[in-house]
Amino acid sequence: MFHGSIPALVTPFRNGAVDRDAFAALVERQIAGGSSALVPVGTTGETSTLSTQEHKDVVTLCVEITKGRVPVIAGAGANATDEAIELVEHAKTVGADAVLVVCPYYNNPNQDGLIAHFKAINDAVALPILLYNVPGRTVVDLQPAAVAQLAQLPNIVGIKDASGDLARVSQHAAAIPEGTQFVQLSGDDPSALGFLAMGGMGCISVTANVMPESCAEMHKAFHEGDIAGAQAIERRLIALHKAMFCSPSPGPAKYVLSRLGLCEPDVRLPITQPDAQAVQKIETAMALAGIKA
Template sequence: MERFHGAITALVTPFIDGRLDEQGLVDLIEFQIENGIHGIVPCGTTGESATLDFDEHKQVIDLTVKTVAGRVPVIAGTGANSTSEAIELTESAKKSGADAALSVVPYYNKPNQEGLYLHFKAIAEAVDIPIILYNVPGRTVIHVLPETVARLAEIPNIVGIKEACADLGQISDVIRFCPPEFVLLSGDDFSAMPTIFTGGKGVISVVANVDPGGMARMVEAALGGDAVAARSEHYRLFPLMRLMFKSTSPGPAKKALELLGRMKDSAPRLPMTGPDAATIEALQAELRRLGML
């Protein structure tokens, strides 16, 4: 598997009484690697980066890098809607030994395309680390457009993008506008398989928290051109993929891990809350159907 290709887990951050559960984080990482995952993203959206302070952010990335110990790439979430803060987080991730940084489109302040270009350019020029852009308009309001991605792909250490736009038209434009070596990763589990067959190189996945082996098998099959096997695994996982977003992520993923005995406390930090009773019941039923409970 090439670097930054494959099934990469957007890892949840375990807390106990609101504080980082270090042993819980180590155990989750080992579970991922033992089940064949191809990479780990700490401090992404699923890792509740928005409610981690700087010291916690660094602590999670440091511990992830130390635990992974080079077995798979670590792509550290370091995005912010302040360019100077994003640079500071990216510098810290590099010092921690992360293999790459995942930098989200700035949220809330709604920069135009030139502002987006200059934001990411400034980060890339300030920190010599591979950078993967992260487009998630459902959370940031704005898109980084394919033409802007193509401009950014000319910067040597901007090596790829996580596309969570759920739009195969936009994904196709990014792939056709950018150099062949530029890595496009799906940011949505349900679109991972079609994205790969369109030319993507994998997925940064939420459902992989719960079933890393299944997601790894699906992506490996798709990257290997085995459409039958990829489609079979896609439809096996599809109901669980849907449930990961039945209430706001990462609540359902954390609850599923608690139900499986892999997390002591599934409560996300406020203002996030856990899933409602109906979602928990649906998660239990689906985990039973999959033979996991």
């Protein structure tokens, strides 16, 4: 099952188009840095501003570059169930190992609607599915009782939980029958270490875009029982975790990557690049984390 540090990859742009060369270099950097899987076109990949064809192209490119060295968990969420199924079908066709499917946004379904949405995807395509609960963006909150019900479906293998509620880890574990294979991944860098302590297995991370080695080392230390070592790494990264959201994401992550010469800082509207005040916070966090640009 999926575990460890898993970057939610940025989608680099140049002159308004996806920068395929920069994306390829970022993928190689993540694999070399010890990331245990990759997530293209998630929230941090600006999927909401990509065309459907661009979305599919980035997933295809990620699979082609990765060549099976680490799993690829393709972002495949949509606010329309049929569109989500189309994206999952494409991910399977091009060889992705799993998909990350966010709760439908804007149309505000109830729990029955959420269950029906994920069940329809489960029934349509035989590919491992990670649920993605991020109520701060989608408005809807996938409740533990619904997660437990969905965990019984054959293709639903886990959840990325970005609710910020660490109690969810225990609530999910208590509600899901013992012996069910279901992995819990954090979607919130600042609480990722606490998530591990509660029984989670990893984090789908924004910070890992800029410091893949350190994020991977933190997870490795925890899983090897070196709690003090994991804590020390986390203390060095905490300001950076926070700085990644001092301006609309992925603006801060792309700013750091641009300072490192790895991609342009370009984001797509309505996201804008960090202003001077945000840049100061990011630069301070970079220094605390030991990033030399």
